[in-house]
Amino acid sequence: MPSKIPDGETRGWIVPIGGAENKENDRHILEGFVRVSGGAEANIVVIPTASRMHETGPRYEKLFKEIGAAHVTVMDFDTRRDCQEPGRLKRLEQASGIFFTGGNQLRLTTLLGGTPVAKLIRLRNAHGVTVGGTSAGASILSEHMIAFGDEGSAVISGSVRLAPGLGLTNRFIIDQHFRERDRLGRLITALAYNPFAIGIGLDEDTAAFIGPDESVEVQGSGGVTIVDASEVTFSSIGEVSEGQPVCVLGLRLHILVAGATFNLHTRSASAGGLVNSKD
Amino acid sequence: MPSKIPDGETRGWIVPIGGAENKENDRHILEGFVRVSGGAEANIVVIPTASRMHETGPRYEKLFKEIGAAHVTVMDFDTRRDCQEPGRLKRLEQASGIFFTGGNQLRLTTLLGGTPVAKLIRLRNAHGVTVGGTSAGASILSEHMIAFGDEGSAVISGSVRLAPGLGLTNRFIIDQHFRERDRLGRLITALAYNPFAIGIGLDEDTAAFIGPDESVEVQGSGGVTIVDASEVTFSSIGEVSEGQPVCVLGLRLHILVAGATFNLHTRSASAGGLVNSKD
Numbered sequence: 001m002p003s004k005i006p007d008g009e010t011r012g013w014i015v016p017i018g019g020a021e022n023k024e025n026d027r028h029i030l031e032g033f034v035r036v037s038g039g040a041e042a043n044i045v046v047i048p049t050a051s052r053m054h055e056t057g058p059r060y061e062k063l064f065k066e067i068g069a070a071h072v073t074v075m076d077f078d079t080r081r082d083c084q085e086p087g088r089l090k091r092l093e094q095a096s097g098i099f100f101t102g103g104n105q106l107r108l109t110t111l112l113g114g115t116p117v118a119k120l121i122r123l124r125n126a127h128g129v130t131v132g133g134t135s136a137g138a139s140i141l142s143e144h145m146i147a148f149g150d151e152g153s154a155v156i157s158g159s160v161r162l163a164p165g166l167g168l169t170n171r172f173i174i175d176q177h178f179r180e181r182d183r184l185g186r187l188i189t190a191l192a193y194n195p196f197a198i199g200i201g202l203d204e205d206t207a208a209f210i211g212p213d214e215s216v217e218v219q220g221s222g223g224v225t226i227v228d229a230s231e232v233t234f235s236s237i238g239e240v241s242e243g244q245p246v247c248v249l250g251l252r253l254h255i256l257v258a259g260a261t262f263n264l265h266t267r268s269a270s271a272g273g274l275v276n277s278k279d
Numbered sequence: 280m281p282s283k284i285p286d287g288e289t290r291g292w293i294v295p296i297g298g299a300e301n302k303e304n305d306r307h308i309l310e311g312f313v314r315v316s317g318g319a320e321a322n323i324v325v326i327p328t329a330s331r332m333h334e335t336g337p338r339y340e341k342l343f344k345e346i347g348a349a350h351v352t353v354m355d356f357d358t359r360r361d362c363q364e365p366g367r368l369k370r371l372e373q374a375s376g377i378f379f380t381g382g383n384q385l386r387l388t389t390l391l392g393g394t395p396v397a398k399l400i401r402l403r404n405a406h407g408v409t410v411g412g413t414s415a416g417a418s419i420l421s422e423h424m425i426a427f428g429d430e431g432s433a434v435i436s437g438s439v440r441l442a443p444g445l446g447l448t449n450r451f452i453i454d455q456h457f458r459e460r461d462r463l464g465r466l467i468t469a470l471a472y473n474p475f476a477i478g479i480g481l482d483e484d485t486a487a488f489i490g491p492d493e494s495v496e497v498q499g500s501g502g503v504t505i506v507d508a509s510e511v512t513f514s515s516i517g518e519v520s521e522g523q524p525v526c527v528l529g530l531r532l533h534i535l536v537a538g539a540t541f542n543l544h545t546r547s548a549s550a551g552g553l554v555n556s557k558d
Contacts, residue, residue, distance in 0.1 A: 100498050153432040154458035154502065155481070155534050179433035179524075182461050188534075203433070203524070223433065223524035234550040236536065243481070245458075245502040245536050253530040255467075257515065260526050269528040271513040279282040 003119075003126035008211035012036075012125045013216060014168055015132030017201030018140055018176040018222065019102055023063055029207045032219050036209065036234055037097025037130045042069035045095040049077045050103025050136040060101060068099075075249075083115030092120055097130040100137025106147060108140050108164060118166055127170050128212075135176050143170035149186035158242035160186040162193075171214070171264050172198045178225060179203040191229040192237040192248050198264055199227030204263045214264040217272075218256045226262050226269065228252040282405035288489035291404045292316075293447055294411030295420055297455040297501065298381055302342055308486045308499050313346045315488065316376025316409040321348035324374040325530055328356045329382025329415040339380060348376075362394030364447070370400055376409040377409030379416025385426060388417050388442060397445055404447050409489075414455050417481060422449035422520040428465035437521035439465040441472075448542050451477045458482040459502060470508040471516040471527050477543055478506030485537075487488075493543040496551075497535045505541050505548065 005011050013036040021029045032044050044064050044104035057074035064072045073091060077083050092098065098121055100108065112118045127130045131141065139145050145165030150156065162173075176186045178201035187199040200208055203222025210216050218224045229251055236247040254262060254269040264270045284290050292315040300308040314322050323343050327336035336353035341353045352370060356362050371377065377400055379387065391397045404410045410420065418424050424444030429435065441452075452465045457480035466478040479487055482501025489495050497503045507529055515526040533541060533548040541548045 031361070072344070102468075141324070152458060153461050153463040153504075179431060179464075182432050184432040184463065186459075188532075206398060223526070224430075230403070234553070235537075236553055238551070239553075240536075245500075245534070245541050247502070247534060247536040247553055249533045249535070249550060251532040251534075253467075253532050254528045255526060255530075257519075257524050257526045260513075260528070269512070271515070271526060271528060272511070273519075274526055275516055 003122040005126045009127055010126045012211040013130040013139055013212070014125065015130060015140030015207055016174045016200065016202060017132065017134035018178055018204050019135030020204035021134055021207065022205050027067060030063055032207065032209060033069050033099065033132050034064060034069050034096065037069070039068060040068055042097055043071040043095050044069050044097040044099060045092055046072065046074045046099050046101065048101045048136065050105060051101050052103065052107045056101050060099065065095040077111050077117070080111055080115055083112055085116040087215050089116060089120055092117065092124070095129060097126070098132030100140065101138055102135030105136035105139045105145060108136060108180055109145065109165060112166070115166065119121065119165065122168060131168060138174050138176045140165045141168050142172055142174055143167040144172065144173050144176055144197060146186065146190060148149045149183065151182045152185045153182060154185045155188045155192060155246045156185060156249055157240045157244050157246050160189045161241060162190060170197065172200050175199070175201045178220060184225065188248060188251065189225055189228055189246060191247055195229035195232045195235065202211055210264070214263060216262040218258050218260055220258060223257045225256040226256060228267050230267060276278035282401040284405045288406055291407045292409040292491070293404065293420055293477065293489040294409060294486055295417030295453045295481060295482050296411065296413035297417065297457055298411060298414030299483035300413055300485050300486065300499065306331060309342055310346050311364040311486065311488060312376065312378065312411050313343060313348050319347055319349060321376055322374050323348050323376040323378060324371055324544040325351065325353045325378050325380065327353060327380040329384060329387045331382065332379050335380050339378065348431040356390050356396070359394055360398040362391055368395060368399055371396065371403065373407060374403070379405055379412030379419065379435055381414030381416055384415035384418045384424060386548060387415060388424065391445070392443065395481065398451055400445065401447060409519060410447060417453050418453045419444045420447050421451055421453055422446040423452050424507050425452065425454055425465065425469060428462065430461045431464045432461060433464045434467045434525045435464060435522050436519045436525050437515055439468045441469060449476065451479050454478070454480045456483055458501060463504065466506055467527060468525065470506055471514045474508035474511045474514070480504035480506070488542070495541040495543060497537050497539055499537060505533040505535060507546050509546060
């Protein structure tokens with residue numbers, strides 16, 4: 001469960017990124033992450049544990065330093081015991097921004113899940129620290145994580161399997177590489193089980209900056225698909241067998257691009273700056 | 280434009296099918312077409328013009344006869360002049376059901392568009408005659424037809440090209456092979472131009488039986504995706520350049536399976552018989 005936000009404090013930003021964010025000529029998304037982590041004062045911990053590639057951590061360290069963060073540390077975890085080690089916990093407590101790289105989200109959850117590190121990250125986010133991640137690092141941010149799933153826009157029973165994630169919030173379910181791997185069907189299927197949550201489908205090179213006020217702002221070159229199931233009048237997913245199409249009535253869909261916003265609390269979408277962009 | 284429905288008469292059924300309807304062990308969809316065309320009295324004209332394969336017409340002739348239609352005639356058109364020929368027009372006037380096979384929808388529209396045959400089919404539908412078709416034969420039924428488009432669930436400017444269709448109605452835009460070719464993105468893109476119409480995305484082996492009262496009933500093994508854009512609050516498609524993601528806010532999505540219904544007039548979805556299916 002998400003850590004309780006202490007009285008008088010505000011939750012930190014949550015920044016899921018759809019993967020393959022631009023690291024060369026237009027680094028809007030990573031720059032935005034540094035900005036909401038304190039700008040020139042930013043103290044960032046990069047967790048490359050989802051990735052098996054040794055260069056992943058150092059690459060983000062270099063990027064965040066180039067962008068202007070004051071301190072950047074790469075912190076990897078090879079065992080669950082690493083996730084209790086006091087030195088790392090102490091370093092994490094100093095961070096103003098925590099960033100998960102891409103890779104395999106089940107590697108992240110099997111190593112970090114239920115450890116003091118996971119608990120501390122939730123607690124720090126509840127105290128105002130920014131937590132973000134890209135691809136697998138985006139998926140794990142929420143309480144309910146898409147662990148496996150099929151491609152395609154069809155809503156098919158059994159097309160998605162959920163697992164518990166890091167649990168910064170249970171308000172939304174994140175999917176990434178969304179357009180590129182055609183994942184709308186599995187995201188809707190995930191919501192058909194329980195229409196409580198809001199689905200956030202992130203295209204590559206696209207991020208949802210989720211502020212302390214639960215407002216989602218889009219950055220990057222792609223789209224963010226918001227699936228709001230709160231007005232669903234009927235879902236047959238409890239009754240159909242695996243592989244069968246699911247009946248879901250009354251879904252609300254918003255496709256946001258940079259400039260548009262969605263509020264997770266009021267469930268309202270706004271074209272924001274886009275409306276005046278023709279002037 | 281659709282023919283005016285004469286006072287005291289009701290429009291005939293419109294039956295778009297998503298392609299690849301079952302022709303062997305479970306012929307629910309084709310049986311349903313015969314039923315709404317008069318059952319044992321049905322007098323069906325099969326138009327195989329979209330197809331280049333000589334066996335297409337005779338195959339449907341055999342199927343409809345096996346199912347029990349009283350009369351079945353295959354009527355092909357090789358030239359636009361064929362579409363003025365009095366003998367064929369006379370035969371069409373006797374039909375209680377007119378069926379377009381799959382193939383290339385542009386072959387259908389380039390040959391039939393603007394001819395006495397097209398006009399007569401619209402007129403007969405307005406007088407109560409059933410008109411249906413599968414795949415390309417489904418796409419052409421409406422006033423606005425998807426001529427070309429990309430695959431994928433993303434809403435991308437330029438991902439769809441529309442052309443005028445046969446024009447039985449302008450109330451909806453049909454897409455077929457919907458799940459199999461991942462066409463949600465192009466259907467939403469088509470609606471983003473003008474939210475007036477309702478999008479109907481038909482999976483293979485799935486049909487929308489659209490009654491005289493504008494109620495859509497689903498038959499077959501797949502799903503029918505209804506995209507209702509009437510509550511859209513913002514669409515950026517007029518402002519973005521080709522290939523760019525489009526911002527569309529406030530879409531309504533219903534995924535129907537056999538048993539569920541949607542009314543094109545009231546724009547309301549119902550689980551119909553599904554709700555009690557567990558009893």
